[in-house]
Amino acid sequence: MYRFIFLLALLLYTGQFFVSAQNHRYVNMVNPFVGTKNMGHTFPGAASPFGMVQLSPSTGYLSMYKGGEYNREVYRYCAGYQYSDSLIYGFAHTHFSGTGHSDLGDFLIMPTTGKVNLEPSEFRSVFNHSSEEAKPGYYRVNLNSYNIKAEHTATKRVGLHRYTFDEGDSANIILDMVYNIYNHKQKNVWTYIRVENDTLVTGYRQTNGWARNRTLYFAMSFSEPIKGYGHKKFKEVVYNGFWRKFDERENFPEMAGRDIRAYFSFDTDVSNQLLVKFALSAVSTEGAIRNMNAELHHWDFDSTVSSVQDEWERELSVIEADMMTISQMETFYTAMYHTMLSPVTYCDVDGKYRGLDQNIHIAEDFTNYTIFSLWDTYRALHPLYNLIKPYRNADMIKSMLAHYSQSVHKMLPIWSHYSNENWCMIGYHAVSVIADAIVSGNLKGVDTDKVLEACINTSNQRYFDGIGDYIDYGYVTADGNSSSVSKTLEYAYNDWCIAQIAKIAGRNELYIEYMKRAESYKNLYDSSIGFMRPRNNDGTWRTDFDPMDTHGQGFIEGNAWNYGLYVPQNIPHMVKMMGGKRRFEKHLDKLFTMQIDDRYIEHHEDITRDGIIGNYVHGNEPGHHIAYLYNYTGAAYKTQHRVRMIMDTMYSNGVDGLCGNDDAGQMSAWYIFSSLGFYPVAPGSGYYEIGSPLVKAATINLPNGNRLSIRVKNQAKDNVYVKRLFVDGKIHKGHRISYKRLLSASEIVFEMRD
């Protein structure tokens, strides 16, 4: 009955779906445009689940500096695309999804016709959204300036382009090695293009962008032979060899330097289509060729789309959710989609990858991943993997441990990015991901003592970000460090995670030591004002303290009102410390309702009006657990109310459907958990806080074979309150449910009321 109504609704909603099994596929509910307007920082282009190649249109061609000044516009282009734009400069092969910092944008390919012009302002094309289509693993747009139909798909390591030209047009492919995201003056360190034969081109680019030193290799294969080619250097480098031997500008098969744009021309007399395979490798051009041959040995575009979409379907259908509206369905499955665009696969098909030490390593028994935006993703994204994709999450942890073993700092990753450590944001949250997996029994075949050693060494690297002070004083000192309170609070939680690992490893002395460190938050609570507060190394509190201000007050991307509630490891004690349940509840009430002055928001890239409820900031991570804290005040209904409110107001299936950066999938993971009715407030605890489900029903296909069914009785827009909760038919008491219980339960029934 449900299915019939659902399909009918689909039909009515879009007008373009046939009533067929084919269309009742989750891939068709994903809208990759969600978040592409404003600050979602997502991209609409083609990608495989966790694929390295993320082939997507570039609608801006910006430099970070404009007349010596930082160009504030660039932040909108972290993922290369803004929905409001009308020009496409080409299609680049790598992108961050939803991050709050930018990089990548490698290897921009632009098809043109007629005479080649290598200036972006000349080769870009007008486009409009009516010709644009985006689905998981498929993207299409018409390049109006040339009347070229551009279509893309991508396997994990290979992008496949199909360009359809007007009959009789001569076709060009521009390979722009200058284009960059995070494009400061001289981001390119070195570039190299090599025309191996009349259909194969290889090369690499080395950049000094956000990643300090990143080299990416490619192999590009054309479906038609190259008729002619050439390049132009946009920054000359010293090279003595060529000047008297060759004219290297045209049909000379080695093009090297810093800022280069190359073109390849083709006869399209016979065929009006040109296909391009573009494979990546962080190891070598040889590796890129190997990846290409292994993943795409044919030229069948449609069958590639089909098999990539089948892969997406398998990944998406791990959770079979039914929602109240099609819009919610699309929001939910787009969120699912966005949780699988990073981390990305970072090894060749033969397992080789470039390590943090710049040496080539082999991932023997795991897939190596990169792009760990851990300050964001430890909260809900990795816990989501731990629940529904624990084997993949274990591989990610193995990637983190490999990073550790290659780190001269003897530290687990903070923000790991293509063989670089970007050191972005605070804490050492890899330990949270590890603790969550170990506590859940999901980190098999890894020596716990070695894992523990990695965690402990990380937490004791004194020169990192105030850790020395933290160890010596019990808190990060305000006079020696910025964001001292945020760091102290996160280190304390991280240390509690290490304690959980130590406990499982049977290392009691370490457990005691780290449980003690986990109490460090207490050292920064100023009971006289009722807030966490920066403290100097002489024990005095910082004066001139404004708990509303997000700048220079000991917090980062937050303030004492919201970030000060960060004690996930011991919420009952935090509540008690802050005056007990009543006072704490009032603090939360005020947080969600207070008026926040504009001056606290302006000039803050990560906090926008869109993502704010009172002084609660959903568009940024430090508060993601806060709505669930009412569970500890005896007012769980307020958690339920706020959680549903956030889902209703902060997420949608529109292009502006994200209220802030998706943050590598964390925002989306929050939505998925909350939609299912629970959320991991303290990863590593083995427990989820119960909220208010948005789904009408959902089946989670757990990897142990258990099909966990969630049913929501009396689900309706206004029925946001959980009257009763049944697990396998028995009333479930308390505001939490354990990972272990989920693993074995067959059915969870939420009974809702208004």
Added chain:
Amino acid sequence: MYRFIFLLALLLYTGQFFVSAQNHRYVNMVNPFVGTKNMGHTFPGAASPFGMVQLSPSTGYLSMYKGGEYNREVYRYCAGYQYSDSLIYGFAHTHFSGTGHSDLGDFLIMPTTGKVNLEPSEFRSVFNHSSEEAKPGYYRVNLNSYNIKAEHTATKRVGLHRYTFDEGDSANIILDMVYNIYNHKQKNVWTYIRVENDTLVTGYRQTNGWARNRTLYFAMSFSEPIKGYGHKKFKEVVYNGFWRKFDERENFPEMAGRDIRAYFSFDTDVSNQLLVKFALSAVSTEGAIRNMNAELHHWDFDSTVSSVQDEWERELSVIEADMMTISQMETFYTAMYHTMLSPVTYCDVDGKYRGLDQNIHIAEDFTNYTIFSLWDTYRALHPLYNLIKPYRNADMIKSMLAHYSQSVHKMLPIWSHYSNENWCMIGYHAVSVIADAIVSGNLKGVDTDKVLEACINTSNQRYFDGIGDYIDYGYVTADGNSSSVSKTLEYAYNDWCIAQIAKIAGRNELYIEYMKRAESYKNLYDSSIGFMRPRNNDGTWRTDFDPMDTHGQGFIEGNAWNYGLYVPQNIPHMVKMMGGKRRFEKHLDKLFTMQIDDRYIEHHEDITRDGIIGNYVHGNEPGHHIAYLYNYTGAAYKTQHRVRMIMDTMYSNGVDGLCGNDDAGQMSAWYIFSSLGFYPVAPGSGYYEIGSPLVKAATINLPNGNRLSIRVKNQAKDNVYVKRLFVDGKIHKGHRISYKRLLSASEIVFEMRD
């Protein structure tokens, strides 16, 4: 009897030798300072035979541009050292030996005491030659400004430093990553230093020097623990990570950027010596560590010197020569020494190396070499190897074939340098080296058809340096190309070499085709003026032609008078074409006696007064065969006279003992052959021209086990003429002797007269 007199002479000469077997070692006759004054471009530092590490003092710290102008001084510092200097800036690990172009100078190490100052003008030290000693595999100097005794030795891939400080001094090691030879503005592309632990440091440097893009990795190990370290960036690069997390200037184990100088400080309270192992790899830091562990697993400096010198002794004693004077002995064995400083070993101990395609390859059944300055070295250096070290020469050819297989141009090396093709000078002389080896039967286990294919593809690469014109017109056209005559003449010889290979491969059609191409020299002989002359594509001769001028007259580093005699593949025909034996002899007479105007020499880096006899230029390669051409005029005695004259006047055992760049050993190889009484005028022919030996006697220990003895009767300074020549007791007729004959002969006796 001889030996006694020899030792006595040694004793008298130096005053420092003991009469012992130990001192009658050839290593003690090598003077690495030969050629270090003025334009020899040799270096005095420590090296193993064909070693990658060539650890030598840097007495200049120059930039290629001075106030926007090319700094002419830099050419004197191709090998980093000038004997006339009194300051040492440090010791770098890689050097060209005797080349006419510069690069390298990687990883300058400077020991200092007291407070660290990272400015070269401050950290450099005064030195004088009285404290300096150089022997194969050993170099010593006192750094007077610090009173540090610096000593060096080197295995193939590892430099070993020993610094002895004054008691109680605190010691520093500066690692200067900014220092470069060929140091144009921003030669450094990227540098990276990583402090792995308190004795091990790794890193790499990527440069855009003469080699367009070269990356070299290192591992540096100290005999004492590092007390403190730090670095300074002399060019800032964008990097967002560190600024708020760390102070990276001191004791922070990752130092990265473009222009960096680092220091490492040590306590020398306990020991007043500090040893440093410095290993190189073109593959990775991992490779450098592996090389270090494999080649130098101990800290015994003296035993390392001893074993490296034993290796030199084995290499030098392949020819056991006796000369008339100690000075000649030193000149001879220094020449032998200089023939083994390049090419250099270019693979790790596990066979891995970085190919021309920048991918990592494994040299399965050979040692990979680099630094092929082929326009120089095909003449006598490779023929010398082919005679005395054919297995090594075969490995060099395998390295060239690997280069070919990795070349996008499908070309054998022209000037191969650390995974780069520098395209320096003209011709495709790898085919000469290959032909010489194949004709001699010294290229075993290599598929001749594949070798031939490499040669043919190379010779048909139309876009290279006028080859298209050469094929179409029968000569390189003057209106389309510079140095058109030189190129035509060398291509013609090269094509003759290919024909010889084709003949052995039984490919008659190719033999005929290439023998035809080998006649191309005829197309540029203008019989109306009796000179080779540039010719336009319409067949007309170039007007305004000055046969004396070395600039813009169709020749490179030569003129029509001398370079025009370049037809090694068919000297009899050249003689005939130029008017017959009498006229040709007169041409040669005039060449050796004419007065050459200063204007033809000035502003020419490769031709100096020192290297000139009339218009014969010995200091540069195009004329190296000319003295032997009298053999074809019936006036062989004039060859004998000129050859002895050149040996007497152009070579010595002094610091200015080379009359021009040693050119990667070619000048030295000329001397060795000529000293033995014969010279390979046409490599690939299987014949040597007979000259006038300088040795009194010599035994060549041929690799087939034959000990070929050369005895010179009536040898004396003025007895330069060969009265009779006996091979195995029989009179040898003609002016040539074949390689095959040398292989089997027991004794060659020259009977001299005045």
